[in-house]
Amino acid sequence: MKDETIICRCEDVTWGEIRQALEKGYTTLDEIKRVTRAGMGRCQGTTCRRIILREIAKFCHKSIEEVTIPTFRPPTKPVKLGTLAGDDDD
Amino acid sequence: MTMIKRASVVIIGGGIIGCSIAYNLAKMGCKNIILLEKNSLASGATGRCGAGIRQQFGTEMNCILARESIKIFENLSQELDYDIELNQGGYLMLAYTEKEVNQFKKNVALEQSLGIDVRYITVKKAKEIVPPLNTEGVLAATFCPTDGHANPFNTNFAYAEAAQRLGVKIYNFTEVREIKTENNRIVSVSTDKGEVLTPIVINAAGGYSGEIGKMAGVEIPVYSQRHQILITEPVDPLFKPMLMSFSRNFYCQQTPHGSIIMGFGDPDEPKGHDIGTSWQFARDMAQKMTAVVPLLKEVSMVRQWSGLYNMSPDSQPIVGEHPQVNGFYMAVGFSGHGFMLAPVASRLMAELILKGKTSIPIDRLDIGRFERGELIIEPSVV
Ligand SMILES: Cc1cc2nc3c(=O)[nH]c(=O)nc-3n(C[C@H](O)[C@H](O)[C@H](O)COP(=O)(O)OP(=O)(O)OC[C@H]3O[C@@H](n4cnc5c(N)ncnc54)[C@H](O)[C@@H]3O)c2cc1C
Ligand code: FES
Numbered sequence: 352m353k354d355e356t357i358i359c360r361c362e363d364v365t366w367g368e369i370r371q372a373l374e375k376g377y378t379t380l381d382e383i384k385r386v387t388r389a390g391m392g393r394c395q396g397t398t399c400r401r402i403i404l405r406e407i408a409k410f411c412h413k414s415i416e417e418v419t420i421p422t423f424r425p426p427t428k429p430v431k432l433g434t435l436a437g438d439d440d441d
Numbered sequence: 442m443t444m445i446k447r448a449s450v451v452i453i454g455g456g457i458i459g460c461s462i463a464y465n466l467a468k469m470g471c472k473n474i475i476l477l478e479k480n481s482l483a484s485g486a487t488g489r490c491g492a493g494i495r496q497q498f499g500t501e502m503n504c505i506l507a508r509e510s511i512k513i514f515e516n517l518s519q520e521l522d523y524d525i526e527l528n529q530g531g532y533l534m535l536a537y538t539e540k541e542v543n544q545f546k547k548n549v550a551l552e553q554s555l556g557i558d559v560r561y562i563t564v565k566k567a568k569e570i571v572p573p574l575n576t577e578g579v580l581a582a583t584f585c586p587t588d589g590h591a592n593p594f595n596t597n598f599a600y601a602e603a604a605q606r607l608g609v610k611i612y613n614f615t616e617v618r619e620i621k622t623e624n625n626r627i628v629s630v631s632t633d634k635g636e637v638l639t640p641i642v643i644n645a646a647g648g649y650s651g652e653i654g655k656m657a658g659v660e661i662p663v664y665s666q667r668h669q670i671l672i673t674e675p676v677d678p679l680f681k682p683m684l685m686s687f688s689r690n691f692y693c694q695q696t697p698h699g700s701i702i703m704g705f706g707d708p709d710e711p712k713g714h715d716i717g718t719s720w721q722f723a724r725d726m727a728q729k730m731t732a733v734v735p736l737l738k739e740v741s742m743v744r745q746w747s748g749l750y751n752m753s754p755d756s757q758p759i760v761g762e763h764p765q766v767n768g769f770y771m772a773v774g775f776s777g778h779g780f781m782l783a784p785v786a787s788r789l790m791a792e793l794i795l796k797g798k799t800s801i802p803i804d805r806l807d808i809g810r811f812e813r814g815e816l817i818i819e820p821s822v823v
Contacts, residue, residue: 375602382481385488385594388698393674393743429674433738435727 358406359399361392369403373410380404380420393429442612444635449473450794451630451639453617453653455480456487457593457780458772459645460600461787464521467607469791474609476601477632479616483597485647487780489716489748491670491692491702492593493683494781495532496557497585499548499820503757504555505801506785511587513784523599525591528697530681532588533570535733536581537688544820545583552585559585571680573736590683590694593780600787617646620656620769627657627768641768641794648714648749650773659763662811663753663774664712668704669722671745675699679736687821691729701740703730706750706777718745752776755816760786760806761793770794771808777822 354367364387372386380403383389389403390396396403407418450466452459455478463476478484494514496507518524536542549561560583567582568574605611612634619631620642629638644661646653654661676699683694693703703726723745731738753759753774763769772790775782789799805817 377481379481381484385483386598391744395743429741429743431739431741432673432727432731435724435742436731436738437724437728 352406358402359387359389359392361394361398362388362390364389364399366406369406373407378407378411380407380418383407442610444612444615444632444637445475445610447473447638448475449639450475450641450643451637452476452643452645453630454478454485454645454647454650455482455597455601455611455613456485456645456647457483457597457600457783458487458647458775458787459643460597460604461783462643462645462772462790463604463609463611464600464607465787465791466794467604467609469795471791471795472608474604475637476604476609476611477615477617477630478611478613481613482601482611483594486748486750487593487597487647489670489746490593490780491694491704492590492596492780493532493588493685493692493694494590495585495588495683495685497532497534497548497552497559497583497588497821499544499551500817501551501555502803502805502817503819504552504557506782506803508555508557509801510782510785513788514591517596517599517784521599521603523595523602525596525599526697527589527591529587529589530683531570531584531586533567533682533684534583535567535579535684535686535689536583537578537686539580541688542580545581548821549583557585558587559583570682571684571734573679573734574684575733575735584682588683590696592696596780596783617653617656620653622658622766622769625766627766639768641770643770643772643790643794645772647773647775647779648751650751650771654771657763657766657769659766659769661759661771661773661808663751663759665714665749665751666710666712667715667717667747668706668710668750668777669718669726669745669747670702670704671723671726671742673701673737673740674743676701676740679734684733686733689729689733691726691733693730693734700743701737705729714749716747716749718747750776751779754811755818756822757817757819758782758786758806759808760790760803761808764807764809
């Protein structure tokens with residue numbers, strides 16, 4: 352994969368940035384998120400999460416199952432604060 | 442990484458407090474420091490916090506500590522060679538009650554006397570600073586332009602990596618299980634990965650600092666309490682400062698990256714270690730903030746989470762050595778302002794350990810104050 356390849360489209364994070372984080376020793380999905388912001392975008396990782404996990408697994412010579420956190424909760428859909436507040440009518 | 446057998450200092454906790462203490466100790470020449478983190482760096486309160494930094498407090502000590510912390514923050518990206526995304530957009534504190542107006546006037550007088558660039562401003566001026574602000578109910582405000590916020594992950598990692606460059610060893614996924622003492626002295630720390638002999642332990646375990654205290658055989662009067670927070674999608678710049686109110690109970694800030702972070706403290710939140718999230722919080726938060734900044738109605742929340750405040754009886758940190766256990770140091774109980782105080786608190790902690798005295802007096806933050814009944818009365822904390 353090229354360094355310029357965009358892995359997380361929402362947050363504009365490239366493979367190069369993720370590779371650097373991996374090389375620094377940040378080898379869990381949570382750490383990669385905190386260091387690069389990948390997976391923190393509007394889609395909450397629905398698009399990029401699997402690719403990042405795959406790359407972590409490859410980098411650490413582990414299987415995808417081993418690097419996946421079992422308690423991962425699916426992201427909620429973005430919802431307008433106005434809707435949450437309960438005044439839908441304006 | 443296999444655990445080393447002997448260390449000169451063992452720091453428990455890889456949040457901003459532990460990592461910044463590690464860095465400052467190493468910078469002052471201390472060797473053979475290790476830091477133990479049961480999860481990964483920034484997994485505790487630090488990586489979950491609002492990361493606001495303010496100098497607007499109601500006691501002289503807090504004003505001085507915060508002022509010195511900001512000075513460190515201003516050069517921290519260079520010092521640590523990592524962009525901490527410091528954004529000094531100011532803090533706009535809104536007064537909704539007469540009591541608050543009076544308190545704010547007193548605070549501003551105190552802050553100004555200590556050289557902090559803060560002003561008491563009219564509602565009209567507040568609206569100029571934050572055009573989308575709904576001023577209904579606002580009686581006055583205070584504004585400090587050098588307050589702001591930073592990226593909590595970057596700041597945490599910046600300290601950790603700088604500490605590692607200075608020789609500090611960081612062990613992730615290593616949980617402290619036991620602390621051994623002999624004749625009221627620290628002897629060793631045991632973890633799920635092995636034991637290490639050490640004369641000094643620093644408790645920087647945030648929401649679990651009370652549990653670490655028990656391992657060393659002491660009661661630290663702290664407890665933990667969940668605080669929830671949410672973030673929106675990134676949008677165009679709406680306002681620069683952190684908006685905050687004590688009486689209406691909210692804080693809200695737009696990050697340089699465009700997303701808006703907001704939170705409030707639920708007064709009925711039970712003590713404990715729960716870090717779940719609730720639908721009610723998102724609703725109440727949305728109601729509060731869309732009333733203050735109506736434009737926010739059109740902005741979508743993308744995520745919500747929570748973290749632990751580690752509270753002390755006076756909501757002020759406990760910093761110093763335990764009087765009954767030699768070598769057991771605490772930097773705990775930072776309640777809702779541990780991020781902003783970390784740069785200065787960690788420097789002072791390193792001075793205390795290595796020189797036995799601090800360049801800014803913090804003796805009042807000792808654990809003994811609770812027994813003596815000398816609580817610190819800070820009117821401006823949540
Ligand atoms: C929602 C929210 C908003 C906040 N907003 C702000 C703000 O705007 N400004 C501000 O200044 N502060 C804010 N705070 C407070 C701030 O986050 C904390 O005061 C600060 O992060 C504390 O840092 P810490 O390093 O002490 O704790 P933490 O970051 O919690 O680090 C403690 C670490 O110790 C580890 N640990 C615990 N037990 C063990 C063990 N047995 N062995 C090994 N490791 C262990 C934990 O895993 C954790 O990583 C907020 C907090 C929350 C929850
Ligand atoms: S693509 Fe990464 S968060 Fe959406």
